[in-house]
Amino acid sequence: MTEKKIRKEEFIYLYNKKVRIDKLIDSFVVIPAKEIVKYLKNKEIYLPSYVHKALIRKNIAPIIANADNDDKFSDEMKHRLKWFDEFTIFQLERLAESYRIDINVSEYKRDFWDVLIRNRTELGINNLEFIKLQNLTMKYQRAQQESYEELNKHMRDVFFEPEGYFEGVDIEEAKDVLVNSMTLTDVRELGKRYDIEIPRRINKKQLIEILAIKLNLNEKETDDLVKMSILELERLAKEKKVNVSIELKKIDMIEFILLKKAPPHVPIHEESARIFEGINLEDYLYEAKFEEIAHRFNQQRKRKQSMLRNVAISLIIVIAAVVFVLLYV
Numbered sequence: 001m002t003e004k005k006i007r008k009e010e011f012i013y014l015y016n017k018k019v020r021i022d023k024l025i026d027s028f029v030v031i032p033a034k035e036i037v038k039y040l041k042n043k044e045i046y047l048p049s050y051v052h053k054a055l056i057r058k059n060i061a062p063i064i065a066n067a068d069n070d071d072k073f074s075d076e077m078k079h080r081l082k083w084f085d086e087f088t089i090f091q092l093e094r095l096a097e098s099y100r101i102d103i104n105v106s107e108y109k110r111d112f113w114d115v116l117i118r119n120r121t122e123l124g125i126n127n128l129e130f131i132k133l134q135n136l137t138m139k140y141q142r143a144q145q146e147s148y149e150e151l152n153k154h155m156r157d158v159f160f161e162p163e164g165y166f167e168g169v170d171i172e173e174a175k176d177v178l179v180n181s182m183t184l185t186d187v188r189e190l191g192k193r194y195d196i197e198i199p200r201r202i203n204k205k206q207l208i209e210i211l212a213i214k215l216n217l218n219e220k221e222t223d224d225l226v227k228m229s230i231l232e233l234e235r236l237a238k239e240k241k242v243n244v245s246i247e248l249k250k251i252d253m254i255e256f257i258l259l260k261k262a263p264p265h266v267p268i269h270e271e272s273a274r275i276f277e278g279i280n281l282e283d284y285l286y287e288a289k290f291e292e293i294a295h296r297f298n299q300q301r302k303r304k305q306s307m308l309r310n311v312a313i314s315l316i317i318v319i320a321a322v323v324f325v326l327l328y329v
Helices: 022-029 033-042 047-062 075-086 089-098 105-120 129-138 150-157 171-181 186-194 204-214 221-227 230-239 250-260 268-277 281-328
Strands: 011-014 018-019
Touching: 011 022, 011 129, 018 022, 018 047, 022 105, 022 129, 033 150, 047 075, 047 105, 075 171, 089 171, 089 186, 105 150, 105 281, 171 250, 186 250, 204 221, 204 230, 204 250, 268 281
Parallel strands: none
Antiparallel strands: 011 018
């Protein structure tokens, strides 16, 4: 499938008034997550979890980019960070928490609104609805920015996990990155996120349950497994190429979580998934970051040039005044 790109518009029209999109985005940053979620739910707009993942990743990526030169990261962690680009939502949040990396909520919201506004037509958002949101900015203009924990508590209600994804990453890629870049303790903590206590060893009942799910067995076929010994069950698993054994390895633990996790509380919205399918959000957000840095540099340069010009004008005035005094006083 051809990769789609996010439209890079500069302006939007509100009541025939030309408004810069970046200015509109900046104004929406003050809107709290509870109001964002209320608006999106009212419009029945739900977003795939990988949007959330991309927003977090872009937020903390500049710090991770310098990890090799940062003493707070151990050599083991630096090795694991080689898989940073494929990290799941859980890994990104755990990384930020463990190393006290602040997820900048204002930047998160700015990127969120950027993606939303530039996909407004596909999401069914009329331009005039942004005027209602502008009214909210007046209400919360002086409100303190919420923490990431507070934002996440609300925003999780509008993010869904598309078919074939886990924690915002393609499920097969997620297995690889979790195996290669997580400790056993991390995997157990991931299980706790889904209220799953990972056993150190799989007992016969659990082994039968896993085989029944993996092989899509009916009740009678499952009952037949009960009559088998653990050795026979393991042999069956091997024959059917089901990756499970009594002694749990890291990949087995991850598979256990994938099997046992409860259905997501936000249903899959296939239409929304189609809107974002093929869009490389990470690349877009990184480009936006570079543009933001370049814009900030240009603004600083303009301010510096303006200051130098003002100083030069002031010096000219002073010199002129001195010359006048010397010549005519």
